Amino acid sequence: MGPSVDGAVGLAKVETELAYPSLAREGFVASRGCGMVPVDADTIAAIATALGEAGVGIVRVSGDHSWSVAQRLFETASGRPLRNRRRGLHYGRVVDPDSAMELDECVLLWMPGPHSYTGEDVVEFQVHGGIQLVQSVLRAALRAGARLAEPGEFTKRAFLNGRMDLSQAEAVIDLIRAKTDLASRSALRQVQGALSREVARLRKELLRLQAHVEVTIDYPEHDVESVAATAVVETGGRVIRALDDMLNQARFGQVLREGVRTAIVGRPNVGKSSLLNALLQRDRAIVTEIAGTTRDVLEEVVNVGGVPFRLADTAGVRETADVVEQMGVERTRQTVRDAQFVLVVLSAVDELAAEDWELLAQTTNTPRVLVVNKADLVDEARHQAWRARWPEETVVCTSMQTGEGLPDLREAMVAAVNRGHVEMEDLSYLGNARQLTLLQRAREELQLGVEAADSGATLDIVAVQLQEAYRALGLVIGEEAGEDLLDEIFSNFCLGK
């Protein structure tokens, strides 16, 4: 199973404890106000690259004292200390600030604020990517006056310093975690402000509307009031439609982030595991001619046309005396209940059995594709007959032996998931649960406001609802965001970002 959003959150926390075991022993703990030696609480440092063996490893420092950290740690190639404070790149070596011992060769990037990622003075030490080496450079930076950054603290500072709004900051983590090309493209558009701009546009419309309503409240004449009410109905309706569009995108964005929970179900031996392997393009599941091969649910994430599918291969459904197989079948039923999407696999050779009918009945309300497998064993006339059998459904004839029908199946999967959502090329952001709730709230308030205006309620009531809608949209981009919310969001980040 790939990391779920929650799993990844857990990982970020574990990382803090595991990635720097020796630092933790020395008392440098990445947590506000405890354990650390806060020589200067305002300058933070962390390893920005993944901890492992690599060509390059980067230690990043941000804050008022970055320059002094750079001066204490870095010697230019000519052996002289760093003097040039202009933005730029320097080659030299990084030394231990206490012993003056050379740690490594180093490329130093100096990015004075406010034109840096965080908006503060930022310095990056690029050294060889060895686990010990990068850690010792970090340790040196900590001794030179920085403190260990919390997960997400660089991005949090970028937000606090106005370099990006909250929705952009949240998209940074989506960009890092994106599992498909489409997901990363969408996240990038959000980092670049696609969602922020749309939210800002809608807020402006609401503000103008609010002003109109407020002015009317102060001069209550019937004609004027009815003009304002009409404006609320019209503009409000337009904003509601725009919000619906965003909500659709946000829901699809969640699918892109977490993967479509997909169950592969069918009778024993119809080729479910073969299908999983074919979509994964590797031999993940055991395939045999013995009915009842798969006992447990097997999960794998596969990228189909840019959409991640979380495929669950299941035990074939049948009555059985075998206790283990019975448990497997029970798990299959549970998986079907939880699935967002189902591939019902049938055998092209056999007539439909009672179990097939049962599965078809169980999955009628879930988006699905009917996969008629083993098509290589029957002729074209049979294919046609299978397809004609369910004119309302997507039926694909496949063969795992020849690969026939697989491209059609991939296409059908993407189309089925995308139906009722959005054109994927239009996807300009990946909404998360927080944004989704706020957009929903804004929509509800606005709907109430429009209904009130439409039914001739007094404009005072309408004004309150417009204000609530405006406020909810503001929270999407982080206006009035409290410290708790910020901690919650940024603690999900990895270290060094």
Ligand SMILES: Nc1nc2c(ncn2[C@@H]2O[C@H](COP(=O)(O)OP(=O)(O)OP(=O)(O)O)[C@@H](O)[C@H]2O)c(=O)[nH]1
């Ligand atoms: N001719 C032909 N044989 C296939 C095809 N797909 C699968 N098979 C064979 O059918 C048998 C069963 O395949 P599996 O993928 O294990 O079937 P399953 O649905 O996972 O079966 P259980 O795990 O027992 O429920 C194997 O011998 C496969 O090689 C196909 O398209 N054509």
Ligand SMILES: [Mg+2]
């Ligand atoms: Mg199987």
